[in-house]
Amino acid sequence: MSNRQAVLRALRDAQGAVVSGESLALRLGISRSAVAKHIKALKDLGYEISAVTGSGYSMATAPDLPLPSEVAALLGEPMWVRLEGGASTGSTNDDARKLALEGCPSGTAVLAARQRKGRGRFGRTWESPEGGVYLSAVLRPQIALADLAPIALVISVGVARGLRRLGADAKLKWPNDLVIGSRKLSGVLVEVSAEVDQVEWVVAGVGVNVRPISGRVEGAAYLEDVIGEQEQLRLPVVAAAVLDGMASAYAHFERDGFEALRAEYESLSTLAGKEVVVRDVAGIVCSSGRAFGIDGLGRLLVEDSSGEKMALSAGDVTLKSAR
Ligand code: BTN
Numbered sequence: 001m002s003n004r005q006a007v008l009r010a011l012r013d014a015q016g017a018v019v020s021g022e023s024l025a026l027r028l029g030i031s032r033s034a035v036a037k038h039i040k041a042l043k044d045l046g047y048e049i050s051a052v053t054g055s056g057y058s059m060a061t062a063p064d065l066p067l068p069s070e071v072a073a074l075l076g077e078p079m080w081v082r083l084e085g086g087a088s089t090g091s092t093n094d095d096a097r098k099l100a101l102e103g104c105p106s107g108t109a110v111l112a113a114r115q116r117k118g119r120g121r122f123g124r125t126w127e128s129p130e131g132g133v134y135l136s137a138v139l140r141p142q143i144a145l146a147d148l149a150p151i152a153l154v155i156s157v158g159v160a161r162g163l164r165r166l167g168a169d170a171k172l173k174w175p176n177d178l179v180i181g182s183r184k185l186s187g188v189l190v191e192v193s194a195e196v197d198q199v200e201w202v203v204a205g206v207g208v209n210v211r212p213i214s215g216r217v218e219g220a221a222y223l224e225d226v227i228g229e230q231e232q233l234r235l236p237v238v239a240a241a242v243l244d245g246m247a248s249a250y251a252h253f254e255r256d257g258f259e260a261l262r263a264e265y266e267s268l269s270t271l272a273g274k275e276v277v278v279r280d281v282a283g284i285v286c287s288s289g290r291a292f293g294i295d296g297l298g299r300l301l302v303e304d305s306s307g308e309k310m311a312l313s314a315g316d317v318t319l320k321s322a323r
Contacts (some may be wrong), residue, residue: 066235135203145197147257152190155250156265
């Protein structure tokens with residue numbers, strides 16, 4: 001734990017009571033002016049801390065931001081070894097990719113409460129205003145590229161576990177959307193660097209709509225629509241739930257392969273047994289028929305009206321009845 005985190009821990013543990021600057025300095029083996037510097041840095045991050053002349057500091061509130069110090073305190077899974085960010089950035093996927101290239105360990109995650117250049121699948125823009133949680137994880141699976149095919153579905157199952165733990169009845173729409181009814185609650189963007197026989201790194205990015213603070217994005221669902229308890233809507237709580245869900249699904253996948261998660265994916269799928277139309281990145285229909293499952297590579301299985309069966313590895317799906 002860094003000295004700054006130790007100062008924060010002491011203020012948090014005091015639950016609003018005054019903590020003396022001198023005792024903090026003694027406990028951490030630093031000067032009182034170093035303590036004051038940490039207090040200033042915490043205030044700059046949005047912590048509401050007041051200085052009580054001659055006696056010390058007391059903390060009233062922590063900011064509703066997915067700051068590493070806040071999220072780390074809520075995590076249950078030990079997989080997350082390094083957390084970064086927490087406020088605003090260009091794209092957490094870009095930040096995570098940079099860290100991956102610099103050699104960061106598996107289990108590193110970058111967090112944000114706003115992105116200026118959020119990216120979605122197929123090079124689309126991912127609107128990332130305030131009121132969402134945006135995060136990207138660096139993973140280094142010890143497997144061959146061919147075995148990585150279903151990774152985006154694995155991450156989606158993990159995000160679903162996290163959001164469901166918060167009380168949202170989130171379902172999966174192949175390949176990696178999380179939806180409430182027909183509205184999108186969360187999206188997953190996975191980027192990979194690999195040689196044929198060894199994966200170097202995976203960056204798994206997740207965006208979750210929490211509250212429509214600056215207006216609703218068309219077609220979006222928000223956690224606030226379906227979760228009544230305010231505490232569950234705090235951004236650090238949402239971020240920790242998502243990271244924990246991702247860690248548990250990823251550990252499951254690393255240990256037992258996608259087969260172990262396939263039934264869970266299918267039980268949460270909104271497409272099972274439905275008539276669907278699948279389009280490619282250019283919007284051209286590449287398949288239509290009845291979706292009847294997911295195979296071991298994470299491909300969507302579709303049977304057309306002539307009985308021909310196809311396994312699709314990418315595309316945008318719409319329900320026939322929804323168009
Ligand atoms: C999609 O549905 O198209 C995927 C959206 C993924 C968005 C997340 S937000 C965090 C991470 N950073 C990005 O720039 N994109 C992903």
